[in-house]
Amino acid sequence: MRKKYYNLVENMKGKIRVFCRIRPMSRPEAVRGDATIVSCLDEYSVIVETARGQREFQFDRIFGSESSQEEVFEDTNRLIQSAIDGFNVCIFAYGQTGSGKTYTMVGDKSMKNPGIIPRTFTKIFEIMHENEAKFDIKVSAYMLELYNDRLQDLFVSPAEAFSKKIELKKDKKGLVFAHGAETKDAASAGELFALFEQGCANRHIAATKMNVESSRSHLIIGIMMESRNFTNGTVCYGKLSLVDLAGSERAAKTGAKDEQLKEANSINKSLSALGDVISALSSEQPHVPYRNNKLTQAMQDSLGGNAKTLMFVNISPSECNVEETLTSLIYATRVKAITNNAQRNMDSKEIAHLKEVGGLE
Template sequence: PSGDHLGFGGVCQDLGKIRVFCRIRPFNKSEVARGSQCVVSHPDEYTITVESSRGLKEFQFDRVFSSTSSQENVFEDTSRLIQSAVDGYNVCIFAYGQTGSGKTFTMIGDKQQEAPGVVPRAFKQIFQIMEENKGRFSFKVSAYMLEMYNERLLDLFVAPSESLSKKLEVRKDKNGLVYVQGAETREVTSAEELFLMFQQGCTNRHIASTRMNAESSRSHFIIAIILESTNLTNGTVSYGKLSLVDLAGSERAAKTGATDEQLKEANSINKSLSALGDVISALSNEQPFVPYRNNKLTMLMQDSLGGNAKTLMFVNISPAEWNAEETVASLIYATRVKAITNSAQKNSQSKEIARLKEIIIQLKAGESVELDV
């Protein structure tokens, strides 16, 4: 590890393949009511089998969590990536699956926060790591929060009426790090402040009731946390980005009983997930051209898929026979993601480079600068 590394092992050395965790949710009320059979089993913690109309299908992942796995269990293996983000790496954790498969529960948790998910736990861990290292590093934390709804990027940190009039553009910096020009970025100083800001942003998100889910997410949701750390001994500055993404569910209108407006939303969701599938297919087959620019979602995730991020995907599935077709489709999708290789590199610069950049900013602003000769 480098001299300003915060002492983390494990995932830091695993710079290649995207990791994929599979999580089986418990039966829901509608599945119990229709007397649906369980078609999913996991003989060990890496294997999952599904009894489908085309026979028994078997899949292998980095970890399989059963319907009885707790939120603590799930976060345990995820938490090491939070350290990577503080260390100056680009990290993405995202959830995929059909509508009602438990993605939002995995990422955010229940409404009462009696069983918090990956997002609130990540917030806490960021500030715990910083507290433990405050004698050697100074830190700055900021965040932006977006949803992609009906092909549009919306800023969740501002009122919906204001968000509609804002122009948000997906950009990449010289290091290949994706950022969103025009998005409101807010600085925070505690996990509580970050979570409160997050909750306020969530109230602006589009949700609706469908047959599959009492509160179905009608948009893709992204919160990006920018982590800047300065080594107090040598002045080296590292920049990490933690992207937490709750993708809207893939769905078939006949199953969800969608209204006209919801059909429009579903078409938009399926179109973006299809574009994401095309990117995943191109990357897993090592094709020379990857169609990132076909959709705003794939542009947003460009540094997380085939880019410079350490990426973890949760594929969430239903255990019920009624959903077997969608379950198999999700697991095939996730298997492709597992074949993608990223190249994660630490984002850091020396004290001297940081000083020169500051001088350039001052000169551009027309300020006088004293140069050391």
Template sequence: MRKKYYNMVENMKGKIRVFCRIRPLNRAEATQGGAIVVEKMDEYSVNLETPRGQREFQFDKVFNAETTQEEIFQDTNRLIQSAIDGYNVCIFAYGQTGSGKTFTMVGDKEQKNPGIMPRAFNAIFDIIQENSTKFDFKVSVYMLELYNDRLQDLFASLAGEAQSHGQSRRVEIKRNRKGVVFAQGAETKEASSAQELYALFQQACANRHISATKMNVESSRSHLIVGIMVESRNLTNGSVSCGKLSLVDLAGSERAAKTGAKNHQLKEANSINKALSALGDVISALSSELPHVPYRNSKLTQIMQDSLGGNAKTLMIVNISPSECNIDETLTSLIYATRVKSITNNAQRNLESKEIAQLKEVIMKLRSGQTVEDEEI
């Protein structure tokens, strides 16, 4: 009970929430016969058996190998409602390569066990349908990958823009007056249903960089960032709220000696590790409440600036292996996640009055050369 109420208080204070997910042993680990060194103690605690003794870590929720995708999503579902209510929301997965991040966020190939992303698509439109008589909604999305320190628009790749122009469209990370990050130059597509949104997602993911390593048959070689904007207009008073849901599947940290990465894979691994190291520096600075936070050291930290130490409701899911052969990486991930848990955000709703919303419409009309009636001003 003490842990439960402690976590409730932490959540009210604006702390970033952190879940820990322990995946099952994979075939390689089972074949090696390595001992299981990770144990879920209770709903909030995980125990790691290290050569120097036991270490206990506490998080907002701990899930073991038997936990289903549905159960994971049940504990993240309320954040989808927050995004529709006009909040900036971020859900991201972290962990070593092969720890199950993409399974948690995306699911399996056949979608027999869909992850947080496809489930979130359904939840958004379920909520929209429930509130269709009170609000008018507009859903738009951009999808990016950070590959070898370059931010690439996965929708631009769809249109063959990269091939026809010799290079992909330049995407720049910007922040608006409220501190919300957006991708300038990235193509944004509208979606009117969960099926349409998932179809866009599948097409974009087909362009994502993956390859096989010794640690993972389909290792993500890039960081995937999905940004879903939900604009809602209150049909009663005309007020407009704009929420953003950022879903991030980070590539895994890795050691070349274990993954067998060579040549271009080694370059990819170095780029991945460099970005994750920069993310670690930002987390360390925020958790220590240092006056300077080095967001500009990486495009990854720039695009996640409003999610870490910003105005977002943020959830991190740290994915870990239970096997003794991955003990060093597991310990590093758990320490990393503990630092994230100590960061405080100030979540604010992006809401505009009816008058401001009307003025914006007038400005848009004037910019496009349309005439404006006196009663509109």
């Protein structure tokens, strides 16, 4: 009951929700004999042992290294219903390279432990199936990566993507959309997952000292859901953004060179711009610098916009990463202070009909 009422109050306040996930010790860390400096006080508090003593951070939920993918998704999946109901929803993951973001969002390579993205695909169509007598729901998606300050369409070949220009624009309801990107329809979770796999095959990935397969770009998936109510003819337009941010990092630590150094600089520049936006929003400054980077433009409706937003901050438990862990937790604390104004995107039967026949934008 406590959790139910807490969720209700947070939704009413419009606060961005922040979940913290602590990954297990990696094999190299264990072999080196690194000390564990992160612990959970309870399901809302995390403690970090630093050279200057203990620091405590509080979030909406803490997931320890033992937490399963199912547990993590359990607290996430009610947001999927909100997207189908016509809300703008964003779920994104942040953390240093090798902190477990992609495991949280995508899962392992074998898909024995799928993450939030594939579980979301399944959940969307489960909800659709449960409501097929009352609603007709259409699903479509786009998939982009922001690589070296350039937006690339992952639904086309890399060569074709390089020659395409994608622009981020906002519609009248304040929703960000990718003008020029391929949008594909999906009639099942399997179709949506196949599109996702096709997109992943076109992503930029490289090995770093921190991670065997490190994402060198930010991944942005937009899932649009149009839901028509058979009873009263109203139409709801929901958008679900799933964002797997590239790792924040120091080049010296990851061993980045040449092209990888350029990639790292681009990643850090975009994350710094995101930090500026978060800082402006959390301190309620009159000007928010969304236009400084394509990443902040892409997330403009998710941070300080009209979305129900959930951030995962992924951290390492090892003493060798204490600086990055503290930086990530401070960043996430700022995000938690941001208020959004989530509103349902819905048209009446008459307006929906006019749109269909081309009478309205």
